[in-house]
Amino acid sequence: MRTQVVIVGGGPSGLLLGQLLHLAGIDAVILERKSRDYVLGRIRAGVLERGLVDLMGQAGVDARMKTEGFVHDGTLIGYDGEMFRVDFAHHTDATVMVYGQTEVTRDLYDARDATGGDTRFEVENVVICDPDTDSPHVTFDHGGQSHRIDCDFVAGCDGFHGVSRKTISDAVRTDFEKVYPFGWLGVLSETPPVNDELIYANSARGFALCSMRNAQLSRYYIQCDTADSPDNWSDDAFWDELRRRIPEEAAETLITGPSIEKSIAPLRSFVTEPMRWGRLFLCGDAAHIVPPTGAKGLNTAASDVHYLNQGLRQFYADGDSHGIDTYSQKALARVWKTQRFSWWFSNLMHHYPGQTEFDKKMQLAELAFLRDSPEAQAAMALNYVGLPY
Incomplete structure (x- = not known):
């Protein structure tokens, strides 16, 4: 068979690209290694930048988000027993939306179903062939049979462990990586959030984050050792440790309950x-990973989708290849800026092995500067709500 674009990966970035291309009359086949239920069962972040919120509108999949999502116009920073607020709306005239990635994915699947788009689940042995020629194609196994799709372009939206990035020749590709010496132990609980806004906390015992999915579903994290295991943490032990790390005024109002999911995420x-x-383009985690501090993973994938969608539309509408020719340059320029923010915020909020007393004093001084400086808060707010595309 033949299509215009093969999208490898049926997560939110692949689905969003497919929906935007469909609205432009561009045909795409989506190949997903896992089942639909598996994709929808993944627990991920839920803070959407203004750019992703706008893309959801462009894709016509924002109705439920507008009804069930929570608009946040600021966030809280805790340190040294106190807490201060960074006001996004005041500094940037913009907000973020708290709406779970699972819900984003569900909305995109529903839209894909409504269009009758070709989505293949549980495909195996995907191979991207001849991407450096004018005639790429993709082979894969599905339903016990081998298949081939000829296409104009391939969009690799298949994550860090997918085949797309590895398809690019080692002679062409350069990888840059920083592995952080800690992870996040996360708990999902059917309890009301401790606050209407997210709380990021730097404490003497390490980092903590109080987040939420909705009015009765909360997500909490504490910094932990990378060698740790969720099995080492009872629910009571987690709640006790969280209370010790967040400001007292939040700890006193924390409502706890049984965890419905508990896991450890490494940071890189x-x-x-x-x-x-x-003719192969990488999007999202296939090309870049950020630590979850600042919630830039899905949002940076969305900016990739924006640039690629614009480039492909320009190519098919006008025969102009400028957009796809400059895709990598445009996407990477923004990627590195989001990497800088995530790296800065992670360094600010976490404790590192071997951290000296001088290092700790510098963290506190930086936090005090952020608390007292409108200019520093404006810079943080601009990065948090999302740099313009």
């Missing part, structure tokens, strides 16, 4: 260059 920063090789 990763970027591969370039994000295009011939």
Whole structure:
């Protein structure tokens, strides 16, 4: 068979690209390694930048988000027993939306179903062939049979462990990586959030984050050792440790309950260059990973989708290849800026092994500067709500 674009990966970035291309009359087949239920069962972040919120509107999938999402116009920073607020709306005239990535994915699947788009689940042995030529194709196994799709372009939206990035020749590709010496132990509980806004906390015992999915579903994290295991933490032990790390005024109002999910996520920063090789384009986690501090993972994938969608539309509408020719350059320029913010915020809020007393004093001084400086808060707010595309 033949299509215009093969999208490898049926997560939110692949689905969003497919929906935007469909609205432009561009045909795409989506290939997903896992089942639909598996994709929808993944627990991920839920803070959407203004750019992603706008893209959801462009894709016509924002109705439920507008009804069930929570608009946040600021966030809280805790340190040294106190707490202060960074007002996004005041500094940037913009907000973020708290709406779970699972819900974003569900809305996009529903839209895909409504269009009758071709989505193949549980595909195996995907191979991207001849991407550096004018005639790429993709082979894969599905339903016990081998298949081939000829296409104009391939969009690799298949995550860090997918085949797309590895398809790019080692002679062409350069990887940049920083592995952080800690992880996040996360708990999901059917309890009301401790606050209407997110609380990021730097304490003498390490980092903590109080987040939420909705009015009765909360997500909490504490910094932990990378060698730790969720099995080492009872619910009571987690709640006790969380209380010790967040400001007292929040700890006193924390409502606890049984965890319905508990896991440890490692933290890394990763970027591969370039994000295009011939007619293969990388999007999202296939090209870059950020630590979850600041919630830039899905949002940076969305900016990739924006640039690629614009480039492909320009190519098919006008025969103009400028957009796809400059895709990697445009995407990476923004990727590195989001990497910088995530790296800065992670360094500010976490404790590192071997951290000296001088290092700790510098963290506190930086936090005090952020608390007292409108200019510093404006810079943080601009990065948090999302740099313009």
